[in-house]
Amino acid sequence: MGGALSARLLAQTEIDAWVSKKFGEKKTTKLLLLWSRYSGQNPPGGYNPAGDSDPIGQQQIIDFSRKLDFTVITVGHDCTWSKIPNPHGDIHFGEFWTEDPFDGHGRPGQTSLYCNLIKNYKIVQIGQKTGGMDNAALVGVPTVYVEDVQSPSLARMQKWKEMRRYKGAIVSQPPTALEKALNAMWTDVYEPRW
Numbered sequence: 706m707g708g709a710l711s712a713r714l715l716a717q718t719e720i721d722a723w724v725s726k727k728f729g730e731k732k733t734t735k736l737l738l739l740w741s742r743y744s745g746q747n748p749p750g751g752y753n754p755a756g757d758s759d760p761i762g763q764q765q766i767i768d769f770s771r772k773l774d775f776t777v778i779t780v781g782h783d784c785t786w787s788k789i790p791n792p793h794g795d796i797h798f799g800e801f802w803t804e805d806p807f808d809g810h811g812r813p814g815q816t817s818l819y820c821n822l823i824k825n826y827k828i829v830q831i832g833q834k835t836g837g838m839d840n841a842a843l844v845g846v847p848t849v850y851v852e853d854v855q856s857p858s859l860a861r862m863q864k865w866k867e868m869r870r871y872k873g874a875i876v877s878q879p880p881t882a883l884e885k886a887l888n889a890m891w892t893d894v895y896e897p898r899w
Contacts, residue, residue: 802814
């Protein structure tokens with residue numbers, strides 16, 4: 706297990722090239738990573754389906770984030786069961802960890818990308834709990850977790866609720882609570898009162 710965190714990070718030139726390819730001509734500084742999670746509804750044995758994303762909810766988050774002048778980057782796999790098309794942001798990273806230069810580099814490769822984004826952009830992330838999102842949060846990406854009020858894992862996030870850059874948005878009817886949490890996170894991190 707110790708080898709997982711000691712593996713070499715990717716060279717920043719590799720990350721810069723990949724990000725440039727994804728961004729194309731788009732010039733931006735204010736990013737929102739929107740994570741999708743659909744694994745709970747994947748048979749057999751999907752864990753915590755209450756923690757999965759919803760394509761309609763994802764589109765609502767994209768729409769209000771654009772109104773707040775974010776460039777939305779969608780991250781994660783698409784839903785396979787919904788008849789509603791999967792919404793993608795202005796930029797779609799998808800399952801970037803399966804692409805060059807990240808493929809085969811595990812969490813250290815993903816961490817290289819998050820560190821690059823933190824260094825070069827004002828960034829926040831929002832979404833249902835995923836390992837990749839946890840990783841980005843732990844290296845400093847300000848994070849809003851979307852958590853359904855009925856979720857069996859809701860208690861897990863309560864220990865973290867006082868952390869400045871790591872918040873939960875408990876929702877029963879999105880996006881109202883999400884918009885409040887995102888606005889509060891942005892103000893607290895990038896326009897602090899102190």
